[in-house]
Amino acid sequence: MNFLSGVELYYSSEKIKENSIYISGDDYKHIIKVMRHSVGDEIYITSGRGEIYLSTIKQIEKDSLTASKNKVFKYENEFSNIFFCIPKLKSNERLEFALEKCTELGITNFIIFDSERAVHKSDKKERWQKIVLSAMKQSLRSYLPTINIINSVDEILELEGRKILLEQNSENQISELKINKNEKYFFIYGPEGGLTKEELNLFDEKYRLDENRLRTETAVIKCASIITT
Structure with a gap:
Protein backbone atom coordinates (compact mmCIF):
# COMPACT_ATOMS: atom_id res chain seq x y z
CA MET A 1 0.00 0.00 0.00
CA TYR A 75 -6.84 1.88 -1.11
CA GLU A 76 -9.08 -0.56 0.71
CA ASN A 77 -11.64 0.76 3.17
CA GLU A 78 -10.61 -1.32 6.18
CA PHE A 79 -13.52 -0.10 8.29
CA SER A 80 -16.41 -0.10 5.83
CA ASN A 81 -18.34 -2.41 8.18
CA ILE A 82 -18.09 -0.01 11.14
CA PHE A 83 -20.88 2.50 11.82
CA PHE A 84 -20.70 5.10 14.59
CA CYS A 85 -24.12 6.11 15.95
CA ILE A 86 -23.65 9.46 17.68
CA PRO A 87 -26.42 11.42 19.41
CA LYS A 88 -27.00 15.09 18.79
CA LEU A 89 -25.11 17.00 21.46
CA LYS A 90 -25.81 20.25 23.27
CA SER A 91 -22.57 21.60 21.87
CA ASN A 92 -22.41 21.20 18.11
CA GLU A 93 -18.69 22.01 18.30
CA ARG A 94 -18.10 18.83 20.32
CA LEU A 95 -20.00 16.74 17.80
CA GLU A 96 -17.99 18.29 14.98
CA PHE A 97 -14.76 17.57 16.86
CA ALA A 98 -15.75 13.91 17.22
CA LEU A 99 -16.61 13.64 13.51
CA GLU A 100 -13.32 15.26 12.54
CA LYS A 101 -11.10 13.06 14.71
CA CYS A 102 -12.92 9.84 13.85
CA THR A 103 -12.52 10.62 10.15
CA GLU A 104 -8.80 11.15 10.68
CA LEU A 105 -8.65 7.74 12.36
CA GLY A 106 -10.43 6.02 9.46
CA ILE A 107 -14.11 5.77 10.42
CA THR A 108 -16.22 6.27 7.28
CA ASN A 109 -19.84 5.75 8.38
CA PHE A 110 -21.69 8.02 10.78
CA ILE A 111 -25.31 8.01 11.95
CA ILE A 112 -26.52 11.04 13.92
CA PHE A 113 -29.61 10.31 16.00
CA ASP A 114 -32.10 11.84 18.42
CA SER A 115 -32.73 10.25 21.81
CA GLU A 116 -35.02 11.03 24.74
CA ARG A 117 -32.37 13.04 26.58
CA ALA A 118 -30.58 14.48 23.58
CA VAL A 119 -30.86 18.16 22.84
CA HIS A 120 -33.05 18.32 19.77
CA LYS A 121 -31.29 20.77 17.52
CA SER A 122 -31.73 21.36 13.83
CA ASP A 123 -29.71 19.12 11.55
CA LYS A 124 -26.47 20.55 10.20
CA LYS A 125 -25.69 17.80 7.76
CA GLU A 126 -24.21 20.12 5.15
CA ARG A 127 -21.79 21.57 7.69
CA TRP A 128 -20.97 18.13 9.12
CA GLN A 129 -20.22 16.89 5.61
CA LYS A 130 -17.77 19.77 5.15
CA ILE A 131 -16.09 18.84 8.43
CA VAL A 132 -15.47 15.23 7.41
CA LEU A 133 -14.40 16.27 3.90
CA SER A 134 -11.78 18.60 5.33
CA ALA A 135 -10.62 15.91 7.78
CA MET A 136 -10.35 13.34 4.98
CA LYS A 137 -8.11 15.62 2.94
CA GLN A 138 -6.06 16.75 5.93
CA SER A 139 -5.30 13.15 6.95
CA LEU A 140 -4.65 12.10 3.31
CA ARG A 141 -7.43 9.53 3.33
CA SER A 142 -9.32 8.48 0.22
CA TYR A 143 -12.80 7.56 1.51
CA LEU A 144 -15.27 10.38 2.09
CA PRO A 145 -17.41 9.43 5.11
CA THR A 146 -21.17 9.17 4.82
CA ILE A 147 -23.45 10.88 7.33
CA ASN A 148 -27.05 9.78 7.83
CA ILE A 149 -29.59 11.22 10.24
CA ILE A 150 -32.28 9.23 12.05
CA ASN A 151 -34.93 10.32 14.51
CA SER A 152 -34.75 7.80 17.34
CA VAL A 153 -32.83 5.00 19.01
CA ASP A 154 -35.53 2.59 17.83
CA GLU A 155 -34.51 3.19 14.22
CA ILE A 156 -31.02 1.90 14.98
CA LEU A 157 -32.55 -1.47 15.87
CA GLU A 158 -33.97 -1.74 12.36
CA LEU A 159 -30.50 -1.62 10.81
CA GLU A 160 -28.96 -4.95 9.84
CA GLY A 161 -25.88 -5.77 11.90
CA ARG A 162 -24.62 -6.10 15.47
CA LYS A 163 -25.55 -3.29 17.83
CA ILE A 164 -22.81 -2.47 20.32
CA LEU A 165 -23.85 -0.13 23.12
CA LEU A 166 -21.06 1.73 24.93
CA GLU A 167 -22.17 1.59 28.56
CA GLN A 168 -20.00 2.46 31.54
CA ASN A 169 -21.46 -0.19 33.85
CA SER A 170 -20.90 -3.11 31.49
CA GLU A 171 -18.60 -5.92 32.62
CA ASN A 172 -17.26 -6.33 29.08
CA GLN A 173 -14.35 -4.20 27.92
CA ILE A 174 -14.35 -2.90 24.35
CA SER A 175 -10.81 -4.22 23.87
CA GLU A 176 -12.26 -7.74 24.18
CA LEU A 177 -14.55 -7.29 21.17
CA LYS A 178 -13.36 -9.24 18.13
CA ILE A 179 -14.32 -7.57 14.86
CA ASN A 180 -15.40 -9.84 12.02
CA LYS A 181 -14.83 -8.20 8.63
CA ASN A 182 -17.92 -9.97 7.26
CA GLU A 183 -20.29 -8.40 9.81
CA LYS A 184 -21.62 -4.89 10.23
CA TYR A 185 -21.17 -3.22 13.62
CA PHE A 186 -23.16 -0.27 14.92
CA PHE A 187 -21.49 1.42 17.90
CA ILE A 188 -24.05 3.42 19.89
CA TYR A 189 -23.12 6.26 22.23
CA GLY A 190 -25.33 8.07 24.71
CA PRO A 191 -25.91 11.85 24.94
CA GLU A 192 -24.77 14.08 27.82
CA GLY A 193 -27.63 12.92 30.04
CA GLY A 194 -27.22 9.29 29.03
CA LEU A 195 -29.81 7.04 27.43
CA THR A 196 -33.01 6.32 29.33
CA LYS A 197 -33.52 2.95 31.03
CA GLU A 198 -35.96 2.00 28.29
CA GLU A 199 -33.43 2.86 25.60
CA LEU A 200 -30.65 0.96 27.38
CA ASN A 201 -32.83 -2.14 27.58
CA LEU A 202 -33.16 -2.20 23.81
CA PHE A 203 -29.60 -3.48 23.45
CA ASP A 204 -28.14 -6.83 24.44
CA GLU A 205 -24.45 -6.28 23.64
CA LYS A 206 -22.86 -3.73 25.95
CA TYR A 207 -19.22 -2.79 26.41
CA ARG A 208 -17.40 -0.21 28.48
CA LEU A 209 -14.53 1.98 27.33
CA ASP A 210 -13.11 3.17 30.62
CA GLU A 211 -13.49 2.91 34.37
CA ASN A 212 -14.32 6.61 34.48
CA ARG A 213 -17.21 8.46 32.91
CA LEU A 214 -16.27 10.11 29.63
CA ARG A 215 -17.85 12.91 27.67
CA THR A 216 -19.67 11.62 24.62
CA GLU A 217 -17.15 13.05 22.17
CA THR A 218 -14.24 11.63 24.20
CA ALA A 219 -15.85 8.19 24.25
CA VAL A 220 -16.45 8.32 20.50
CA ILE A 221 -12.84 9.23 19.73
CA LYS A 222 -11.40 6.72 22.19
CA CYS A 223 -13.49 3.91 20.72
CA ALA A 224 -12.43 4.90 17.19
CA SER A 225 -8.80 4.80 18.26
CA ILE A 226 -9.18 1.31 19.74
CA ILE A 227 -11.05 -0.10 16.74
CA THR A 228 -8.71 1.32 14.11
CA THR A 229 -5.47 0.36 15.83
Whole structure:
Protein backbone atom coordinates (compact mmCIF):
# COMPACT_ATOMS: atom_id res chain seq x y z
CA MET A 1 0.00 0.00 0.00
CA ASN A 2 1.25 3.50 -0.86
CA PHE A 3 1.24 5.96 2.02
CA LEU A 4 1.47 9.60 1.01
CA SER A 5 2.96 12.33 3.15
CA GLY A 6 3.93 15.95 2.77
CA VAL A 7 1.41 16.62 0.00
CA GLU A 8 -1.77 18.66 -0.34
CA LEU A 9 -4.82 16.56 -1.20
CA TYR A 10 -7.79 17.91 -3.15
CA TYR A 11 -11.23 16.47 -3.75
CA SER A 12 -13.22 16.14 -6.95
CA SER A 13 -16.96 15.70 -6.56
CA GLU A 14 -17.31 15.32 -10.31
CA LYS A 15 -17.51 11.95 -12.02
CA ILE A 16 -13.99 11.10 -13.18
CA LYS A 17 -14.03 10.38 -16.90
CA GLU A 18 -11.34 8.29 -18.59
CA ASN A 19 -8.19 10.40 -18.21
CA SER A 20 -9.78 13.68 -17.11
CA ILE A 21 -10.55 14.98 -13.63
CA TYR A 22 -12.61 18.11 -13.04
CA ILE A 23 -12.43 20.29 -9.93
CA SER A 24 -14.64 23.24 -9.03
CA GLY A 25 -15.89 24.98 -5.90
CA ASP A 26 -13.78 25.50 -2.79
CA ASP A 27 -11.00 23.15 -3.85
CA TYR A 28 -10.65 24.94 -7.18
CA LYS A 29 -10.35 28.27 -5.34
CA HIS A 30 -7.74 26.86 -2.97
CA ILE A 31 -5.66 25.39 -5.80
CA ILE A 32 -5.68 28.57 -7.90
CA LYS A 33 -6.15 31.46 -5.46
CA VAL A 34 -4.26 30.18 -2.41
CA MET A 35 -1.69 27.68 -3.67
CA ARG A 36 -1.21 29.60 -6.94
CA HIS A 37 -0.98 26.50 -9.08
CA SER A 38 -0.91 26.86 -12.84
CA VAL A 39 -1.10 24.70 -15.97
CA GLY A 40 1.54 21.97 -15.88
CA ASP A 41 1.68 21.68 -12.08
CA GLU A 42 1.20 18.28 -10.46
CA ILE A 43 -1.43 17.90 -7.74
CA TYR A 44 -3.02 15.02 -5.81
CA ILE A 45 -6.77 14.50 -6.16
CA THR A 46 -9.09 12.01 -4.48
CA SER A 47 -12.48 10.84 -5.64
CA GLY A 48 -13.51 10.05 -2.06
CA ARG A 49 -14.14 6.48 -3.21
CA GLY A 50 -10.78 4.89 -2.50
CA GLU A 51 -8.53 6.41 -5.14
CA ILE A 52 -5.91 9.15 -5.05
CA TYR A 53 -4.65 10.44 -8.39
CA LEU A 54 -1.31 12.09 -9.09
CA SER A 55 -2.49 14.53 -11.74
CA THR A 56 -1.27 17.35 -13.97
CA ILE A 57 -3.31 20.52 -14.42
CA LYS A 58 -4.17 20.78 -18.12
CA GLN A 59 -6.69 23.60 -18.30
CA ILE A 60 -7.85 26.39 -16.00
CA GLU A 61 -11.16 28.14 -16.54
CA LYS A 62 -13.01 30.81 -14.58
CA ASP A 63 -14.66 28.45 -12.08
CA SER A 64 -13.06 25.06 -12.70
CA LEU A 65 -9.98 23.22 -13.84
CA THR A 66 -9.22 20.03 -15.71
CA ALA A 67 -6.37 17.69 -14.80
CA SER A 68 -5.05 14.53 -16.39
CA LYS A 69 -4.33 11.34 -14.46
CA ASN A 70 -0.66 10.34 -14.28
CA LYS A 71 -0.84 7.67 -11.61
CA VAL A 72 -3.53 6.17 -9.41
CA PHE A 73 -3.15 4.90 -5.84
CA LYS A 74 -5.95 2.58 -4.72
CA TYR A 75 -6.84 1.88 -1.11
CA GLU A 76 -9.08 -0.56 0.71
CA ASN A 77 -11.64 0.76 3.17
CA GLU A 78 -10.61 -1.32 6.18
CA PHE A 79 -13.52 -0.10 8.29
CA SER A 80 -16.41 -0.10 5.83
CA ASN A 81 -18.34 -2.41 8.18
CA ILE A 82 -18.09 -0.01 11.14
CA PHE A 83 -20.88 2.50 11.82
CA PHE A 84 -20.70 5.10 14.59
CA CYS A 85 -24.12 6.11 15.95
CA ILE A 86 -23.65 9.46 17.68
CA PRO A 87 -26.42 11.42 19.41
CA LYS A 88 -27.00 15.09 18.79
CA LEU A 89 -25.11 17.00 21.46
CA LYS A 90 -25.81 20.25 23.27
CA SER A 91 -22.57 21.60 21.87
CA ASN A 92 -22.41 21.20 18.11
CA GLU A 93 -18.69 22.01 18.30
CA ARG A 94 -18.10 18.83 20.32
CA LEU A 95 -20.00 16.74 17.80
CA GLU A 96 -17.99 18.29 14.98
CA PHE A 97 -14.76 17.57 16.86
CA ALA A 98 -15.75 13.91 17.22
CA LEU A 99 -16.61 13.64 13.51
CA GLU A 100 -13.32 15.26 12.54
CA LYS A 101 -11.10 13.06 14.71
CA CYS A 102 -12.92 9.84 13.85
CA THR A 103 -12.52 10.62 10.15
CA GLU A 104 -8.80 11.15 10.68
CA LEU A 105 -8.65 7.74 12.36
CA GLY A 106 -10.43 6.02 9.46
CA ILE A 107 -14.11 5.77 10.42
CA THR A 108 -16.22 6.27 7.28
CA ASN A 109 -19.84 5.75 8.38
CA PHE A 110 -21.69 8.02 10.78
CA ILE A 111 -25.31 8.01 11.95
CA ILE A 112 -26.52 11.04 13.92
CA PHE A 113 -29.61 10.31 16.00
CA ASP A 114 -32.10 11.84 18.42
CA SER A 115 -32.73 10.25 21.81
CA GLU A 116 -35.02 11.03 24.74
CA ARG A 117 -32.37 13.04 26.58
CA ALA A 118 -30.58 14.48 23.58
CA VAL A 119 -30.86 18.16 22.84
CA HIS A 120 -33.05 18.32 19.77
CA LYS A 121 -31.29 20.77 17.52
CA SER A 122 -31.73 21.36 13.83
CA ASP A 123 -29.71 19.12 11.55
CA LYS A 124 -26.47 20.55 10.20
CA LYS A 125 -25.69 17.80 7.76
CA GLU A 126 -24.21 20.12 5.15
CA ARG A 127 -21.79 21.57 7.69
CA TRP A 128 -20.97 18.13 9.12
CA GLN A 129 -20.22 16.89 5.61
CA LYS A 130 -17.77 19.77 5.15
CA ILE A 131 -16.09 18.84 8.43
CA VAL A 132 -15.47 15.23 7.41
CA LEU A 133 -14.40 16.27 3.90
CA SER A 134 -11.78 18.60 5.33
CA ALA A 135 -10.62 15.91 7.78
CA MET A 136 -10.35 13.34 4.98
CA LYS A 137 -8.11 15.62 2.94
CA GLN A 138 -6.06 16.75 5.93
CA SER A 139 -5.30 13.15 6.95
CA LEU A 140 -4.65 12.10 3.31
CA ARG A 141 -7.43 9.53 3.33
CA SER A 142 -9.32 8.48 0.22
CA TYR A 143 -12.80 7.56 1.51
CA LEU A 144 -15.27 10.38 2.09
CA PRO A 145 -17.41 9.43 5.11
CA THR A 146 -21.17 9.17 4.82
CA ILE A 147 -23.45 10.88 7.33
CA ASN A 148 -27.05 9.78 7.83
CA ILE A 149 -29.59 11.22 10.24
CA ILE A 150 -32.28 9.23 12.05
CA ASN A 151 -34.93 10.32 14.51
CA SER A 152 -34.75 7.80 17.34
CA VAL A 153 -32.83 5.00 19.01
CA ASP A 154 -35.53 2.59 17.83
CA GLU A 155 -34.51 3.19 14.22
CA ILE A 156 -31.02 1.90 14.98
CA LEU A 157 -32.55 -1.47 15.87
CA GLU A 158 -33.97 -1.74 12.36
CA LEU A 159 -30.50 -1.62 10.81
CA GLU A 160 -28.96 -4.95 9.84
CA GLY A 161 -25.88 -5.77 11.90
CA ARG A 162 -24.62 -6.10 15.47
CA LYS A 163 -25.55 -3.29 17.83
CA ILE A 164 -22.81 -2.47 20.32
CA LEU A 165 -23.85 -0.13 23.12
CA LEU A 166 -21.06 1.73 24.93
CA GLU A 167 -22.17 1.59 28.56
CA GLN A 168 -20.00 2.46 31.54
CA ASN A 169 -21.46 -0.19 33.85
CA SER A 170 -20.90 -3.11 31.49
CA GLU A 171 -18.60 -5.92 32.62
CA ASN A 172 -17.26 -6.33 29.08
CA GLN A 173 -14.35 -4.20 27.92
CA ILE A 174 -14.35 -2.90 24.35
CA SER A 175 -10.81 -4.22 23.87
CA GLU A 176 -12.26 -7.74 24.18
CA LEU A 177 -14.55 -7.29 21.17
CA LYS A 178 -13.36 -9.24 18.13
CA ILE A 179 -14.32 -7.57 14.86
CA ASN A 180 -15.40 -9.84 12.02
CA LYS A 181 -14.83 -8.20 8.63
CA ASN A 182 -17.92 -9.97 7.26
CA GLU A 183 -20.29 -8.40 9.81
CA LYS A 184 -21.62 -4.89 10.23
CA TYR A 185 -21.17 -3.22 13.62
CA PHE A 186 -23.16 -0.27 14.92
CA PHE A 187 -21.49 1.42 17.90
CA ILE A 188 -24.05 3.42 19.89
CA TYR A 189 -23.12 6.26 22.23
CA GLY A 190 -25.33 8.07 24.71
CA PRO A 191 -25.91 11.85 24.94
CA GLU A 192 -24.77 14.08 27.82
CA GLY A 193 -27.63 12.92 30.04
CA GLY A 194 -27.22 9.29 29.03
CA LEU A 195 -29.81 7.04 27.43
CA THR A 196 -33.01 6.32 29.33
CA LYS A 197 -33.52 2.95 31.03
CA GLU A 198 -35.96 2.00 28.29
CA GLU A 199 -33.43 2.86 25.60
CA LEU A 200 -30.65 0.96 27.38
CA ASN A 201 -32.83 -2.14 27.58
CA LEU A 202 -33.16 -2.20 23.81
CA PHE A 203 -29.60 -3.48 23.45
CA ASP A 204 -28.14 -6.83 24.44
CA GLU A 205 -24.45 -6.28 23.64
CA LYS A 206 -22.86 -3.73 25.95
CA TYR A 207 -19.22 -2.79 26.41
CA ARG A 208 -17.40 -0.21 28.48
CA LEU A 209 -14.53 1.98 27.33
CA ASP A 210 -13.11 3.17 30.62
CA GLU A 211 -13.49 2.91 34.37
CA ASN A 212 -14.32 6.61 34.48
CA ARG A 213 -17.21 8.46 32.91
CA LEU A 214 -16.27 10.11 29.63
CA ARG A 215 -17.85 12.91 27.67
CA THR A 216 -19.67 11.62 24.62
CA GLU A 217 -17.15 13.05 22.17
CA THR A 218 -14.24 11.63 24.20
CA ALA A 219 -15.85 8.19 24.25
CA VAL A 220 -16.45 8.32 20.50
CA ILE A 221 -12.84 9.23 19.73
CA LYS A 222 -11.40 6.72 22.19
CA CYS A 223 -13.49 3.91 20.72
CA ALA A 224 -12.43 4.90 17.19
CA SER A 225 -8.80 4.80 18.26
CA ILE A 226 -9.18 1.31 19.74
CA ILE A 227 -11.05 -0.10 16.74
CA THR A 228 -8.71 1.32 14.11
CA THR A 229 -5.47 0.36 15.83
